[in-house]
Amino acid sequence: MKLLTHNLLSSHVRGLRPGGGFPLQIQASEVRVRPVPFNAAFVARLVPRLRWAALLEAAESLGHPSELPPEPAADYEGDESFLRRVHHILLEVEVLEGVLQCPDSGRRFPISRGIPNMLLSEEEA
């Protein structure tokens, strides 16, 4: 599971407050870093779609402090070193084994072989 995916994942346990269930807290037992070819334009397109605070928090929790600013700078598109750092944290760091925890309900979702299991039981959904 890449942090790009984590940036989208939310818990849909029933009964959560609106906007709840995000971001999921990562407890990783196995993390892998794998190089991915860098494409500045591609990363620049991703930036506006990201939920930035959640990304920073996730990076910290993985022990990969990203040296990213609290908010993307206004001219981020031209800042290659910034884009490279975003690229690295978003696409090159993967959680292979671990758990995602819903911040509201406490429900735990396991990650196995890089694939998070978000299935809810009938009662929960």
Next chain:
Amino acid sequence: MLLSLPISPASSGAVLCRNRRSESCTAVIRLAACTDGSLRAPPPVTVINAVRGGAVPRATRSRRFEALLSGTNAAACRPAPRAGEPPPRRGPWPALRAAGRAKMAAGGGRYFCTAGRGLEPFLAREVRARLGATEVDRVSGKVFFSTEAEPGELRKLKSGERLFLLLKKHTPIPVSRNKGKVLHEIKSLVIEEPKYWLDVISIWRNLHGCGGQKDNVSQENPSPLKRKSEEANIATKRQKMEQVRGTMSEECQAEGGERCVVPERKSDQDCWTESKTSLEDPSKSSGEEPIANEQLSFSFRVSCRCSGAIAKILTSQIFIHLNDIHSVVGIPLFRLPLANREYIKTAGLRSTIAWAMASLAEISAGAFVLDPMCGLGTILLEAAKEWPEACYWGADISDSQLEGADVNIRTAGLMDKIELLKASVKALPLPSESFDAVISDIPFGKKFKITKDIQLLPDILQEMERVLRVGGTIVLLLSQDLHKCMDGITKHAENDSPNAISDGASETTTAKALNVDGNSSSLVNGIEESFLSSRQTRFGSLVPDGVYEVSLGKTDAFIYKYRKISSAGNQ
């Protein structure tokens, strides 16, 4: 009855033979044009033993063919390898390649590509876009076109089945009660104007001089899984053919209708369908291609029930398709159908259809694309291969499917592009309005009991619509049963307000199918009415943007495209 022909130096020999006992007929064409710089006159070609449907054991047949080959000029056409030179296997063929490039630059060729029914418009569009094709002519099941593209580009066609160099295209062979006359017509079609043959052969050779080796290399990487599935495929094809041949042996002699000597797809009308696979399957030839021989002689066979041994000796085959529209003769360009993707380890949905669906989704750079019932991931693989500047996610509830998808993604080298989740399409753990495209092959109606799962369809659509941003597209593949249901659901929501839906069984109006040809479908049936009336749907914001009927082989399916318009007004 055997026919043999005197052959002039620059021509080919064609022989048709018929075995009275079984009433089946096989056309075998033997062409030998040797090019070691000169053309040698092949001696008159005699026949080929009649091959009867199903009855002749494989071993016998292959002995007969070997006898044929040893008795002809095949040997004569193969000069001994020059001393000290190992037979080139994968090395370049400089002379041919240079000549090939010159030829390609000079004008390219005319081709035709077969396509699954319903995919012809996609293929026509693709040849124009990808190959800059001209003179594009679309008929049922085939697209004819001219292009100067090189084989590497031709190989990339995604919505076609098999690609051929066009030898001839004529008006249909006149139908006649006189069988001999019909056979004569077929013979003339094939062997007339030998110059065509030589021209086309040189194009084919040039194409293969450039690209043929690559083909061999990539296909000699077969995973055992693929090989097994190909062999299983061949085994079932053969069985099927024997059944077909059994039933069709009477009708094979019938006039008119379709006679496919080497068809690319089975249909009820196919007669002696054939073991093209035995030629094309590289695993049969145990990976050792007689490359040295290919360089020097050139032989064809058409529609032979012959064993794998022949595949080693014969370099190509002729495809003849005779029907009411036209008579077409062509030479296949590649050993495997285009639909066999070397980057897909285990295919789920047919790759051509998966690609066609992805092409409808309007994937732009930076798009977020989701397949919420991804199975083995075929749609995502095709999409990510063609439109790599986007991000792809696949979700499925089945561990085994996800494992298969994972393997497929690794094999294709697309781990950077596609991420997987274990999640249910009924409750996607994803934020609203976060995806640009949702593409999915809805499995219901094919594997599962239709009545039970139809009830899930509105929930599924609702979730898909929720995660889609405004302006995004949904592309779905539905079985025929679901197709009827789908119209009921979406039309319902468009016509009625939410209140009416929850009240009103009586408001279930006739659902009109939004087919491209404007036909209306049948009424929504009783089962669907009962659950439709009890659910509030939010499909008012999904606008239909095309329905395409495609053939999946045995059944038909429908590709539906929807666009999400502003959801203001729907809670």
